[in-house]
Amino acid sequence: MALSVTSEVSNGLAKVALNGELDAGAAPDFKAAIEKVAAEKPGKLVLMLGGLAYMSSAGLRVLIFAKQKLGAATQIFVVGAQPSIVETLEMTGFQHSVVMLPEYDAARIEG
Numbered sequence: 001m002a003l004s005v006t007s008e009v010s011n012g013l014a015k016v017a018l019n020g021e022l023d024a025g026a027a028p029d030f031k032a033a034i035e036k037v038a039a040e041k042p043g044k045l046v047l048m049l050g051g052l053a054y055m056s057s058a059g060l061r062v063l064i065f066a067k068q069k070l071g072a073a074t075q076i077f078v079v080g081a082q083p084s085i086v087e088t089l090e091m092t093g094f095q096h097s098v099v100m101l102p103e104y105d106a107a108r109i110e111g
Contacts (some may be wrong), residue, residue, distance in 0.1 A: 001055060002026070009031045013110065014042035019051030022059035034066045045070060046109055047098075050080030055088055056081055063089075077089065079104050 002018040003026035008048045014037035022030060035046065045066065067076060076098040078089070101108065 003029055005029050005033045007037050009037050009042055009087075012043040013046065014038075014040065014044065015046045015048060017048035021054040022052060022062075023056045024055065024058040025059035027056070027062050030062045031065060034069060034099040036094060039067075040071045042070070042074060044075045044077065044109065046077045046079055046104075048079050048104070049082070049085055053071050054086055060088065060092060060094065063094060069083070075099065077101055077109055079109075110111065 001020045001106070003022055005016065007014065007016045009015075016030075016033050016037060018030065020026070045067075047063075070076070077100075078095075079101045080097050080103055081089070081100070086095070088101065089098075099108075
């Protein structure tokens with residue numbers, strides 16, 4: 001399944017939604033979306049991963065790139081990740097660098 005990436009930035013909040021499979025071939029599209037929203041210097045990045053069925057190590061590298069590119073001051077939320085994606089993040093310890101949420105929580109994210 002191909003990867004679909006959409007992004008938007010509004011009032012310092014960037015949202016990037018991924019649907020499909022994030023493999024080595026699709027990772028450049030995800031990286032381009034991260035670079036696009038990073039140029040807006042958001043205070044928060046929300047990664048909407050509910051539609052992401054698979055993530056390879058190349059996708060994980062882009063997540064690490066996002067954290068580095070945006071810097072420590074930008075809070076990153078991972079929303080709705082499937083159990084297999086959560087497992088990958090936990091195996092690498094990346095879940096300690098982000099806020100993991102089962103669903104979009106406007107009060108927590110936008111507040």
